[in-house]
Amino acid sequence: QSALTQPASVSGSPGQSITISCTGSTSDVGGFIYVSWYQHFPGKAPKLMIHEVNNRPSGVSNRFSGSKSANTAYLTISALQAEDEADYYCSSYTSRNTLIFGGGTKLTVL
């Protein structure tokens, strides 16, 4: 099964908002609420930012939010900060009882 589709890169200036998309199908993103988003700094452990489409774990800034429409999920980061510069991955449960990740998006804070 191919990875979920994410833009390879996005960028924004400090204080701005950006949105990262994650497109799948009715067999994954569109069919279930089990969509998560992870922040990953190279060489470090990934960090859960959003689970079940739009839920933030304790300790994650409320500048991070998630949503979904049809077969596409979105991660929005508001009031962008330099420390947000990282790789971001979406993941989704699939109808085959597996998990699939997106290809990853590199966020650059200008």
Place this chain on the structure above:
Amino acid sequence: QVQLVESGGGVVQPGRSLRLSCVASGLTVNTNALHWVRQAPGKGLEWVAVISYDGSEIYYADSVRGRFTISRDNSMTTLYLQMDSLRAEDTAVYYCARDRRSCCYFGMDVWGQGTTVTVSS
């Protein structure tokens, strides 16, 4: 300190086997599903396998099904990944991660630092 610690990585020849371990310390894992996730050099994250809190449910990615075996020992709070018939494309950093729930896809809220597996002749 709350952490998952992987071990067992190394350099191995194609076709050989390797077993990875992941020990939990300072956190509860006995009531949580556990995953293995990998990242090949220059590539994105790839989910490998998951095991439910009691081992009754196990699922694998197509790329490893039939070659890899996930297991857990709750008495020792340890997760394992037995990797057989290794291929060059299995070269990656392997992470273990705790699921938020007993099974199986509610988000991975604790991750280890990873152990590196290199498959090369």
